[in-house]
Amino acid sequence: MPSSSPAMKKRSNAKRAVSLYIHIPFCESKCPYCSFYSTAMAPGKVENFLGALEAEIDLLKAAHKVLPDVRTTYIGGGTPTVLGPSHWVRLIDILEKGFRFLPGNEVSVEANPGSISRELISLWKEWRVTRVSVGVQSLRDEDLFLLGRSHDAGRSAEAMKIVTEAGFSLSADLLFGLPGQDIRGWHESLKGVIGAGADHVSVYQLALDPGTPWGDRPPAGLAEGYPLYRWAQYYLEKKGYRQYEIASFAKAGKWCRHNVVYWLGGDFLGLGPSAWSCNGFERSRNVIDLDEYCSITGRGELPVCFSEILEGDVLVSERAILALRTRWGIRSRKFSALFGAGSLDTIMQRLEEIPSHLLKRSRGGVYLSREGMRVGNSIWQMLLP
Ligand code: SF4
Structure with missing residues (x-):
């Protein structure tokens, strides 16, 4: 049985560096297809979240005596860029006090074109950020309108420009299988993000997850995904992007090391509401509600709602x-x-x-x-x- 193999035992006892994920649980508004946990901003909520995040780190330290070193970091959500500069200063302070970041740490931040700002870019530049993943989704305004996004294609182009000008590695997320999307429109988006200097492109098929507005009532005219995906594979490879995962293409050496850890079974520590962690063969998840997350950590308990031993x-x-x-x-x-x-x-x-x-x-x-x-x-x- 795998659970009794010597390698597994050795693995679960060793002290290892981890990949760190921070879930920022806020969005400006909820997109109709999104199944990630996020909530609307309200006065005091960000401060409460940051206080709870700090408490979660302290509780982990108390439980494990010493926290693992960090080899890659991913700040996602939700929308990390809805936090303003002063909140980001606090977030960085909390993370720096909590962890030792190994040299060569890859630090990715997800950014929404509608809320990324030059102030945030400067802060990230001074800190450890190496990659910015911009949620472009499409470079056609009609697609963005249908998706209910707050930004337009021009805003995305501007966001990508400030990211590359600052010297970050730029990753662009695109969605395919959208209502009324054809190869021409899809190609426009692919070509646009390449032209903007993305060295990493993620292409996701629009998912209709149950419990989301579009999952329960799918929009009319959804495009068939297969030919669009096939085109992305052909075109991106032709332009020098190697497909290294089903949804991910990168220029040489530019793949996301953090995400590779998930796919190749490495250890990761997720903090914040709804974040998953995996330590050896033990997987756990935090509570999927911000208020609950704040109140549990406020009582001095770890906010874990689920855990299992994988075997x-x-x-x-x-x-x-x-x-x-x-x-x-x-x-x-x-x-x-x-x-x-x-x-x-x-x-x-x-x-x-x-x-x-x-x-x-x-x-x-x-x-x-x-x-x-x-x-x-x-x-x-x-x-x-
Ligand atoms: S901005 Fe991103 S995380 Fe927020 S609701 Fe939309 S898709 Fe989900």
Whole structure:
């Protein structure tokens, strides 16, 4: 059984550096397709959140005596840029007091074109930020209007410009499968973010998650995602962006090291409401409500609402699926050292019927071809226990 393998025991006892995620739980307004936790700003709420974040770090320190060092950092949400400069000064202070950042730390911040400002850019420049991920979504005003976004394409162009002028690595998020979207419009957005100097592009298909307004009542005229995704793969690769994960393309050496940690089964510590953490094979989640988060930490308790030990077939399938999302795929030697040769055999048997134009096999392991990435969801089904 994987849970009793020597590597697993060794892994769970060792002191390791982690990847740190901070969830900023505020947005200007709620987008109709979004299932991430966020709430509206209101007087005093940001101060309460920052106080609770500091308390969460102190509680973790008290529980574990010493906090792990940080090797990558990601400040996401929500919308980190709705916090003004003075709140950012406080946030930075809290993080600097709480953690030791290892040299070469990659620090990413998510930015909304509607709220990014030169003041924030200056602060980030003085601090440790290395990458800014701008939520462009589309460079067509009609798409942005439909999505209910507060910014227009001109504002996105301006946001990307101030990010690159400041010398940050620019990542741009784009959405495809939008109502009425065609290849021409999609190409315009891809070309626009490349022209703006993005060295990393993430392309996400519009998801219709249950519980969101669009999940419950999908808008009319949704575009078929497959040809748009195929075009992104073709065009971005032609322009020198390597696809290193199902939704992620980067110029050489510019992939997001923080996200790679999630896909390759590394340890991460998530702080803030709704944030997930994974320590070895223990996964946990914080409460998904800001007021609850503040009141639990205020009582001196860790705000964890869920935790589980990942083991057995569930763990093995999950790690196989995550690895196959990436261009590195499942590396046989590493996989069997972690989970045992029998687990690797089980996964390989489940993948046996996948044709070679979708799944590439080499002596080192298996990985999805470009075509395979287009049908990833059907491949995951075959890997489920
Ligand atoms: S701005 Fe981003 S996090 Fe906020 S509601 Fe919209 S999609 Fe969700």
